[in-house]
Amino acid sequence: MVQKSATPRRIWDGGRVIGMFTRKVSEAVRGVLGAVRAPGIAELRRLEPEQWIRQTLARFPPAAGYMLLCLMTGLAGLVLFYLIAVVFALCLVGTGFLLLPRTLRLLRSYAEFHRRRVGRLLETTVRSPYRDLEPGRTGPRKPSLRDPAVRKDLVWLITHGVVGSALSIFALSICGNAFNWLSAPVWWKLAENERNSIILMNVDGWAKAFLALFIGIGYAVVAMAAMRGLALVHARMSRRLLTARARVALAQRVRELAVTRAEALDAHDAELRRIERDLHDGAQAGIVAVSLRLGMIKRALGHRPEQVPEMVDAAQHLAEQALESLRHLVRGIYPPVLADRGLTDAVRALTALCGVPTRIDIDESAGAPPRAPAAAEAAAYFVISEALTNIAKHSGARSALVWLRIAPEAISIRVEDDGKGGATEGAGSGILGLRRRVAAFDGTTELFSPTGGPTVLKVEIPCGS
Amino acid sequence: MRILIAEDNALLREGLVLLLNSEGHEVCTTVDNGDDLLPALLEHRPDVAVVDVRLPPTFRDEGLRAVVEARKQLPNLPVLVLSQYVERAYATELLAQSASGVGYLLKDRVGRAEEFLQALERVADGGTAMDPEVISQLMVRRAGDDPLSSLTQREREVLALMAEGRNNGTIAEMLFIAESSVNKHIGNIFSKLDMPTPDSGHRRVLAVLTYLRA
Numbered sequence: 001m002v003q004k005s006a007t008p009r010r011i012w013d014g015g016r017v018i019g020m021f022t023r024k025v026s027e028a029v030r031g032v033l034g035a036v037r038a039p040g041i042a043e044l045r046r047l048e049p050e051q052w053i054r055q056t057l058a059r060f061p062p063a064a065g066y067m068l069l070c071l072m073t074g075l076a077g078l079v080l081f082y083l084i085a086v087v088f089a090l091c092l093v094g095t096g097f098l099l100l101p102r103t104l105r106l107l108r109s110y111a112e113f114h115r116r117r118v119g120r121l122l123e124t125t126v127r128s129p130y131r132d133l134e135p136g137r138t139g140p141r142k143p144s145l146r147d148p149a150v151r152k153d154l155v156w157l158i159t160h161g162v163v164g165s166a167l168s169i170f171a172l173s174i175c176g177n178a179f180n181w182l183s184a185p186v187w188w189k190l191a192e193n194e195r196n197s198i199i200l201m202n203v204d205g206w207a208k209a210f211l212a213l214f215i216g217i218g219y220a221v222v223a224m225a226a227m228r229g230l231a232l233v234h235a236r237m238s239r240r241l242l243t244a245r246a247r248v249a250l251a252q253r254v255r256e257l258a259v260t261r262a263e264a265l266d267a268h269d270a271e272l273r274r275i276e277r278d279l280h281d282g283a284q285a286g287i288v289a290v291s292l293r294l295g296m297i298k299r300a301l302g303h304r305p306e307q308v309p310e311m312v313d314a315a316q317h318l319a320e321q322a323l324e325s326l327r328h329l330v331r332g333i334y335p336p337v338l339a340d341r342g343l344t345d346a347v348r349a350l351t352a353l354c355g356v357p358t359r360i361d362i363d364e365s366a367g368a369p370p371r372a373p374a375a376a377e378a379a380a381y382f383v384i385s386e387a388l389t390n391i392a393k394h395s396g397a398r399s400a401l402v403w404l405r406i407a408p409e410a411i412s413i414r415v416e417d418d419g420k421g422g423a424t425e426g427a428g429s430g431i432l433g434l435r436r437r438v439a440a441f442d443g444t445t446e447l448f449s450p451t452g453g454p455t456v457l458k459v460e461i462p463c464g465s
Numbered sequence: 466m467r468i469l470i471a472e473d474n475a476l477l478r479e480g481l482v483l484l485l486n487s488e489g490h491e492v493c494t495t496v497d498n499g500d501d502l503l504p505a506l507l508e509h510r511p512d513v514a515v516v517d518v519r520l521p522p523t524f525r526d527e528g529l530r531a532v533v534e535a536r537k538q539l540p541n542l543p544v545l546v547l548s549q550y551v552e553r554a555y556a557t558e559l560l561a562q563s564a565s566g567v568g569y570l571l572k573d574r575v576g577r578a579e580e581f582l583q584a585l586e587r588v589a590d591g592g593t594a595m596d597p598e599v600i601s602q603l604m605v606r607r608a609g610d611d612p613l614s615s616l617t618q619r620e621r622e623v624l625a626l627m628a629e630g631r632n633n634g635t636i637a638e639m640l641f642i643a644e645s646s647v648n649k650h651i652g653n654i655f656s657k658l659d660m661p662t663p664d665s666g667h668r669r670v671l672a673v674l675t676y677l678r679a
Contacts, residue, residue, distance in 0.1 A: 277524060280549040281474060284572070289476040291576025296484050299578050318476060 060224050063231035064175065066121050067168045070234060073114065074165035080110060081157050104143035104150060111153045114160070115242050121235045129244035134255055149244055156241035164234055171230040174223040181216030185209040257442065264440035270433075278329045286322025290315050334378055343377045343406060344369060347384055351402055355392035356417065358400040369406035372463045379437050380404075380411045383459050386430045387415040395419025395455060410443075413459040421453030434459075466589055469511035471496040471528055472547070473520050481515060481575065488582060499527025506535040506542065513543040513589035517572075518555055529555055533562065541565050545588045547572045551598040568594035568630075584630070593630040600628045615657050623650040 087103045090096030108130070115126040129149035132141045143150050180199050188203040203209050244252060293315035300307050330336070337346045344362050351358040362369070371377070384402055391400050397419030405412045425431045425447070435445040441461045449455040468490050472478040475497075482492050493509045496502050499520040506514060514535075520528045532544045543566035546559060556569050568588040574596065575581045584594035616624065619640075626636045633651070637644040 280519075281524075284549055285474040285477050288572045288575060289474070289480045291573065292477070292480040292484060292578070295576045295578030295581070296480075296487065300487075318480075321476065 056224050056228070059228045062121065063228040064172075066117060066231045067171045067227065067234065069117065070160070070164055070238075071168035071172060073110075074161050074168060077110070077157050078161035078165075080107070081154075081161060084154065084157075100145075101142060104145070107150070107153055107157065108143050111156060111242060114156075114238060118235045118238045118242065121231060122239065126239055126242055127249075129242075129249065129252065131252075134252060134259075148248060152241065152244070156238065159241055160238065164238065167230060167234050171227055171234075174219065174226060178216055178219035178223045181212050181219050184212035184216065188212075260439050260442050263436050267433075267436040267440045270436075275329065275333060278325070278332070282325035282329060283322050286318060286325055290318045290322060293318060334374065335381055338374070338377050338381055342368070342371060343380055343411070344404065346377075346381055347402060347404055350381070350385055350388055351400075354388040354400065356388075356395070356397050356400050358388065358391075358402060361401060361403040363405060370408050372406055372411050372461075376411055376441060376461050376463045379441055379443075379461055380413055380459075382437060383413055383434055383457075383461075384415060386434050387457050390423065390430060391415070391417045391419065391455075394423065395421075395453070397453075397455075408463065410463055411461045413457075413461075415457045416454060418454050420451075421449045421455050422451040423447060423449035423455050431457075466490045466512040466586075467493045467509070468585075469494055469496070469505060469509055469514040469516075471502045471505075471514065471516040471520060471531075473497045473517060477572070477575075484575075484578060484582075498522060499531055502528060502531035503534055506531065507538060510539065510542070513545060513566075513585055515545050515547060515585070518546055518548040518552075526555065529558060533558060536562055541591065543588045543591065544568070545570065545585055545594060547575070551596060551602055553599070553602045556595070556599045556602075564593055566591045566593075569599050570594060570596045571598055587630050593628075595629045597625065597629055600625045613658075616654060620650050620654050620657075623647060624654050627651070627654075 084103055084107065087096045087099045091100060112128060115128065119126040129152070130143065131147045131149065132144070145151065177199070184199065184203050185206070187198070188209045199212060201208065201212055201215075203212055243249060293311060297308055297311045297315065300311060335346060337349060341349075344364070347362070348360060351360050372380070384404075388400070388402070391397050395417045397417035400415065400417040403412075403414040403416070423431065425435070431445075431447060438445045438459050438461060443459060443461040446458040447455070448458075468485055470478060470481050470485075470492055472481065472495070478495055478497065482495065485492055493511055494505055496505050497520070499522065502516065502520065514532070516528045516532050518526050518528045529546060532546060536542050536544065541563060544559075545568035546555070547570055548555060549572055551571060559567055559569055566588055568584055570581070570584060574584070587594050613621070613624075622640060623636055626639060631639070633644050633647045637647045640647070
């Protein structure tokens with residue numbers, strides 16, 4: 001090495017120059033790309049080209065689907081906006097008031113539908129901002145024009161119809177252009193008269209047709225790369241319009257937290273009562289029973305000594321039962337297996353004990369998942385335990401699945417079975433208690449259980465951060 | 466004696482039945498919930514009922530409420546109430562009607578078979594059996610008030626034991642003093658508390674309890 005660099009270089013080192021050239025070019029490209037802060041392109045700087053291509057290909061269909069859908073709903077939204085305007089106008093003469101509630105409900109379901117679409121694309125939940133849907137709110141659950149969120153929906157509707165549609169048309173037209181250029185070799189001979197109107201090049205020979213094909217490839221790459229970015233821009237704009245303003249959202253969040261805190265206190269209260277009762281009626285009563293037997297043994301020693309061994313056996317049996325009930329109680333407060341083995345192993349033990357054959361889906365490809373706070377782990381454990389108990393008791397299922405993901409920010413749980421469904425939150429099903437327990441962590445519980453099954457329980461427990 | 470048992474914990478219920486049967490008492494019926502208790506008490510009219518304060522379905526104080534109701538209809542129906550813990554409110558409620566034939570014991574005491582059976586007999590005879598814990602709680606409530614604070618330490622001890630339903634001989638034994646001293650203390654207590662001179666037996670206790678629940 002040292003020798004080589006000391007020798008003056010006489011021959012032209014072609015490989016070295018080419019290497020340097022490509023490096024410079026890629027640096028320049030990356031610099032330019034860095035300036036363009038489109039999300040799809042920014043990733044190019046982080047990812048290997050092959051990864052980037054694979055990712056872009058995977059992301060294109062949902063983004064294009066979203067844009068296509070938004071184009072259609074945007075145009076339909078303009079019609080809806082027109083209808084609403086008509087209803088408002090009719091309100092001036094009175095008859096509109098009859099149609100107003102139905103119209104507002106339609107507007108709400110339209111907006112809610114888009115919240116779900118936007119949420120799916122942005123991989124978050126877009127919360128409904130409506131006042132009447134807030135937890136702990138009494139009064140009728142119907143849209144009202146007094147709700148700023150409803151008024152904001154109207155703004156969204158017209159923006160979605162005009163700006164959103166324009167954006168969709170732009171994004172989709174890139175795809176269309178790519179298709180037109182790419183397909184030049186196919187049609188240039190067939191459409192002699194309209195050649196000039198299809199693409200911006202007069203294709204009059206095979207050479208030009210194939211040149212168009214290569215330009216088309218470039219177009220397609222741009223379309224692929226830009227589609228997701230444009231869809232994200234569209235989705236973020238929609239999200240801004242579909243959610244409440246920061247101050248309103250904050251106020252709503254505070255009200256929600258007040259409700260969940262009250263529920264947390266209730267859950268805590270119920271838990272304390274349960275522990276107190278279990279202690280008094282379980283362990284304490286058991287020990288009293290032992291003490292009673294001992295008293296009887298003492299009396300028997302004098303005049304019926306032959307009965308004593310049997311009575312001692314009975315007393316010992318009772319003592320063991322009291323211990324068992326204590327163990328059970330402790331398990332109920334904080335399962336020791338959680339402390340020793342962590343949530344995943346504890347859940348494995350639960351599924352192994354379940355009467356219905358249960359598969360378990362835990363992602364451990366990146367090593368053992370992080371440990372969540374003890375309280376969150378305990379709540380997750382009880383959710384799964386309760387769900388499996390319900391499945392074994394009520395569902396009539398032949399198999400079940402527990403899906404568990406533990407991330408630093410939340411524990412996500414899904415429990416499914418192929419049973420008869422129809423699970424309700426009524427008394428005795430335990431779902432209500434489960435929901436409260438989860439709500440205490442500001443978590444969410446969703447139960448899907450149509451009659452005839454299958455039943456899916458989804459729970460998310462945030463982990464404090 | 467014909468005894469009715471109301472206790473929801475099966476282990477304890479069986480234990481009590483076993484103990485009472487082996488002592489030659491007759492357990493006329495057992496009840497394991499609050500709803501059946503009142504009808505059972507009224508139907509069987511036992512010589513004494515052993516009742517758990519807390520029974521299903523609500524696990525609050527249905528045992529106690531059934532007893533209070535039963536004693537409204539059958540005054541002086543002897544009842545020994547058992548509880549997992551001492552709750553002054555329960556004792557005062559029990560004593561609100563009449564202190565004759567009433568007992569209130571911690572469940573733990575059933576282990577001391579001898580004392581438990583004595584307490585049961587005392588209640589069946591129209592006497593009283595109060596758990597020392599109950600008495601001390603009732604005394605604590607009174608500590609700030611004048612009349613009791615005029616008692617000496619020894620007199621308080623004697624009063625507490627009287628309230629539990631002990632007779633003079635037992636009190637003397639328990640405090641390691643002569644029975645005559647006990648008599649003297651009792652005399653002092655009654656004069657300090659402005660009680661009419663008692664004749665004998667549980668009527669003294671009655672007087673004490675009447676004072677305690679005032």
